[in-house]
Amino acid sequence: MRFTDFTPYDLVLLLQGLGVSAGLFVASTLLGGILGLSWALLRYYRVPVLAQLAAALAELLKNSPVLVQLFLVFFGLPVLLQSDLTPVQAALITLSGNTAAFLYVIAVSSIDAVGREQLETARVFGMNRWQVLRHVVAPQAAAFAMGPLTGLLVNQLQVTSLISVVGVLDLTKIGVILNLRTLKPFIVWTVVGLLYYGMAKLIARLCGALEHRLRAHSAWRGS
Amino acid sequence: MINMEAVVKRFGASTVLDGVNLVVAPGEVVAILGASGSGKSTLVRCVNGLEKLDGGSITVDGHDVSDAKQLRAARKCSATVFQLFNLYPHMTAVQNVALAPVEVLKVPRRQAEADARTLLASVGLAERADAFPSQLSGGQRQRVGICRALAMQPRYLLLDEVTSALDPEMTAEVLAILARLAASGTTMVFVTHEIAFAREIASRIVFLDQGRLLVDLPTAQFFAPDGGLALPRIAQFLAKMTIT
Numbered sequence: 001m002r003f004t005d006f007t008p009y010d011l012v013l014l015l016q017g018l019g020v021s022a023g024l025f026v027a028s029t030l031l032g033g034i035l036g037l038s039w040a041l042l043r044y045y046r047v048p049v050l051a052q053l054a055a056a057l058a059e060l061l062k063n064s065p066v067l068v069q070l071f072l073v074f075f076g077l078p079v080l081l082q083s084d085l086t087p088v089q090a091a092l093i094t095l096s097g098n099t100a101a102f103l104y105v106i107a108v109s110s111i112d113a114v115g116r117e118q119l120e121t122a123r124v125f126g127m128n129r130w131q132v133l134r135h136v137v138a139p140q141a142a143a144f145a146m147g148p149l150t151g152l153l154v155n156q157l158q159v160t161s162l163i164s165v166v167g168v169l170d171l172t173k174i175g176v177i178l179n180l181r182t183l184k185p186f187i188v189w190t191v192v193g194l195l196y197y198g199m200a201k202l203i204a205r206l207c208g209a210l211e212h213r214l215r216a217h218s219a220w221r222g223s
Numbered sequence: 224m225i226n227m228e229a230v231v232k233r234f235g236a237s238t239v240l241d242g243v244n245l246v247v248a249p250g251e252v253v254a255i256l257g258a259s260g261s262g263k264s265t266l267v268r269c270v271n272g273l274e275k276l277d278g279g280s281i282t283v284d285g286h287d288v289s290d291a292k293q294l295r296a297a298r299k300c301s302a303t304v305f306q307l308f309n310l311y312p313h314m315t316a317v318q319n320v321a322l323a324p325v326e327v328l329k330v331p332r333r334q335a336e337a338d339a340r341t342l343l344a345s346v347g348l349a350e351r352a353d354a355f356p357s358q359l360s361g362g363q364r365q366r367v368g369i370c371r372a373l374a375m376q377p378r379y380l381l382l383d384e385v386t387s388a389l390d391p392e393m394t395a396e397v398l399a400i401l402a403r404l405a406a407s408g409t410t411m412v413f414v415t416h417e418i419a420f421a422r423e424i425a426s427r428i429v430f431l432d433q434g435r436l437l438v439d440l441p442t443a444q445f446f447a448p449d450g451g452l453a454l455p456r457i458a459q460f461l462a463k464m465t466i467t
Contacts, residue, residue, distance in 0.1 A: 121309040124271045125323035125375065126298045135322055139313045217313045217355040 004182045017174030018195055021160050024091055024170065025199075028160075029153060031092070032099025039100065040107035044133060054104065061101035067162050070094045074166045091163035099156050106148045110141035139214070146211035153207065154200045161196070171195060224248055224284060225270060225301075225379060225412070231278030232265055232434075239265045241434040242279065247412055249378060252405045254421035254442075255414045257431035258460060263414040264306070266431070267383045270412070271303050284378065299327065301379040302372035307388055308364045310356040316343055316367045317352045320374045328375065335374070342370040346400050362393030369400060380404070382413035418464050422446060432456055 039054035061069065074090035085093075114137050122132040164173035175192040179185050225247040232240040239262045247253050255263045268274045270281055272294045281288045286297035310319050320339035324330040330338070343352045346366040356364055365385055372380055382401070386394040398420050405411060405424040415421050421428060421442075428445040430437045438451050445451035452458050 117305070117307065117309045118311065120273055121303075121305065121311075122323075124273060124298060124303050125371075126295060126327040127323065131326045135326065136311055143313070218357050 004184070006182060006184075006187075010178055010182075013174050013178065014171070014191065014195065017169060017171035018199075020169055021157075021171040021196075022199060024088070024095060024163065024168070025157050025160050028092055028095035028099055029156065031096035032156075033103055035096060035100035036103030037107055039104045040111065043108060044111060044137075045129065058101040058104040061097055062105065066094065066098050066159050067165070069098065070162060070166060087163070087167045090166055091160075091168050095156065095160060095163070098159070099152070102152050102156075103149075106145050106152060107141070109148075110145040111137055113144045114140045143211065143214035146207055146214060150204055150207035150211075153203050157200055157203060158196065224282075226282045227266075227270070227279070228281075229279035230266070230269060230276060230281060232262070232269060232274055233277045239434050240269065243431070243434070243436045245429060245436065245439065247379065247410065249410050250408055251427060252409075252411045252425050253413070253427045253429060254425035255412065255429045255431060256416075256418070256421060256460075261431040262434040263431055264383050267303070267381050267412065267414055271301060271381055272298060299375070300377060301381055302375040302377035303381040303383065304365070304368045304372045304385045306384040308356070308361075308368045310364055310367055310371070312356050315353045315355055316348060316359070316370075319356070319367055320371045323371070324374050339370065339374060342373055343367070346370060347396075360393065361389045362396045365389060365393070365397050366400060369397070369404075373404075378410060380409055380411045380413075382411060382415075384414050384416065387416060416464065418461065430457055430460075 036058075039058060042051040042054050045051075070090065073094045074085060074087065077090070077093075078085050118136055118140070119132060122136045127135070160170060161172040164170050164176065167173070171192055175188055179188045182188060225245075227243055227245040230240050230243040230245075231238065241262075243262075243266060245253075245266075255266065257263050265274060269276055270283065270288065272288045276289055283297040283300045286293040286300070288294050288297045311322070314322065317336055317339045320342060321332065321335040324335040324338070325332050340349070340352050343349060343366075346369065348363060348366055348370070351359060351363060356367070359367065365388075368385070385401075386397050389397060394417070398417065401411070401413070402420075402424050413421075413425075425442050427439065428442050428451070429439045430445075430451065437456060438445065438454065440451055443450075445457075446461075452461070
């Protein structure tokens, strides 16, 4: 057997890479989701100073390349903090921040898309701002958000491939390694590409099912 | 008692309400008439605190609506039915009706939903209680809107042109319910273009003209030749409305 041949162990490597990519994607989606939603809440409650800060931060994050942000975090932050950051930590911080910024934008526009008369009605009936958010605004905004959110998540999955440049052994990095060893780029990158494609389809499916549930009220069922 | 004193409301340069005085006592059914743009809807929106006053004061059972804390108490005394229904589209009819009782009045959910079903049944919607607004006709939606207001057991029911988005048949079904409420002693303040209906159920009629309260008369007197009809502006208005 020549060293350029594929081995069964390559499959294990690919799956490990897939796991790292998926893990980072899920973790950064959760962290970024919490962060982005709390920024949107600052705006909903019109918290002075903090709301403007959140908007400015989101503005910075969504208008600069993720790769530049990654370098800033991986090379810059340790200098600033006088302590080392592992590639995975740097990747998690960067991806979470980036997801948070875009999620903030989606959350804000979805909240604004809920009709003003809905807010007025709920207020007239004596509900406080939190009750209005929880029962009237959030369920409708969530349904509005699902389309853009699906796009964002699928895109953020692809963006995780950038973290390979700082040495995280994600799916793309595994692809680089296999490619260097086997010298069969067409096969390696086709397989890697298909694995990303599969994950992206899975995300889109899950989001689609959720959107279907959230929009149950507007589905046509005859009268 | 709803007490409006010298209420002034401006939108930019235009003065929509110009010193309106009006008192509504419990048990009264007061119809607010007037041409489009005369300030009728704005007056209702001032009472439930959706518009800030630029002058004067409004109290509902003694609670000043201009004060944030008292507004909450004032809002518990009244309930509003809207021209375009404003139902929550993601909730069924029962959920629409039960939401505020559960959240604001702290009625247990099961009880609130049972009450909601009873209310919906009383307006002929027993079968449609679990339908979403998008699955209901306009008249059915407005009946849900009325139930949602009644579920708050308000002392005052505010109705803002509740039939103007409905065709004549649906209008009739909604007006029938309002007539029943009026007969049962519910205090109502309603803005309307349905002159005949106002004449039928209102105990008093208030006529707004360009943000000013032109007359405030008992219904019979308002339509009497030597009462409201003696005023050219009202005679002209009524003549136009009855033709169309």
